[in-house]
Amino acid sequence: MEPITLAVLAGTKRVQRRSINAARYVADFARRQEGVEVIFVDPNDFDFPGDGNDPEGKDPRYTEIVRKADAFFIITPEYNHSFPGSLKRMLDSELQLYNHKPVAFAGVSDGNWGGVRAVEALLTAIRETGLVSMSWDVYFPWVQNIFNEDGSMKAEHVERYERNLGKLMKELFWFARMLKAARAELERAAQNQQ
Numbered sequence: 001m002e003p004i005t006l007a008v009l010a011g012t013k014r015v016q017r018r019s020i021n022a023a024r025y026v027a028d029f030a031r032r033q034e035g036v037e038v039i040f041v042d043p044n045d046f047d048f049p050g051d052g053n054d055p056e057g058k059d060p061r062y063t064e065i066v067r068k069a070d071a072f073f074i075i076t077p078e079y080n081h082s083f084p085g086s087l088k089r090m091l092d093s094e095l096q097l098y099n100h101k102p103v104a105f106a107g108v109s110d111g112n113w114g115g116v117r118a119v120e121a122l123l124t125a126i127r128e129t130g131l132v133s134m135s136w137d138v139y140f141p142w143v144q145n146i147f148n149e150d151g152s153m154k155a156e157h158v159e160r161y162e163r164n165l166g167k168l169m170k171e172l173f174w175f176a177r178m179l180k181a182a183r184a185e186l187e188r189a190a191q192n193q194q
């Protein structure tokens, strides 16, 4: 099986963030899948001066991750019916390197909605990047009730999330392998024309 690289993006820098548990769970789950290398991206670990995607506005380490990634999984909490500014800032710092790569989403909230409006809001921006979004998502409503103090998932939730994430990742990795092969083909065709 063609190995692929998955970048798992945590969506917020909020000091008391709970969605980081969901993001780490998604990353750990992905690490258990065959032929997948996982890079965990915490926006706290990167520096994006100013706004936009000028050379000065990039973090070279994030650039390299986006270049290397064959697929993305974004875990976004919902802030005022949208997604956090730090996630937008991070996504904005690159453009071409996202093109023709698949992305899946998980929404997170401390109430009933599970971050669905954050994911819907994110789709508008994602479309412009050239990332290819999956047609369903995973949600973590009432996130404060899903994880233990140590960040592990409470036993009663594991079966449901393993099932839902397993299905979504299967789809995501299928797209990742297809699009990786197609990008390589495009590159070969472009080189042959030189």
Ligand SMILES: Cc1cc2nc3c(=O)[nH]c(=O)nc-3n(C[C@H](O)[C@H](O)[C@H](O)COP(=O)(O)O)c2cc1C
Binding pocket: 012, 014, 016, 017, 018, 019, 020, 077, 078, 079, 080, 081, 082, 108, 109, 110, 111, 112, 113, 114, 115, 143
């Ligand atoms: C600035 C801010 C705005 C928020 N707005 C919403 C909202 O519009 N809808 C919602 O369901 N939860 C909202 N929440 C609560 C989040 O669902 C909650 O913080 C949850 O734990 C997930 O995000 P976290 O990683 O910040 O903890 C908001 C939280 C913050 C900090």
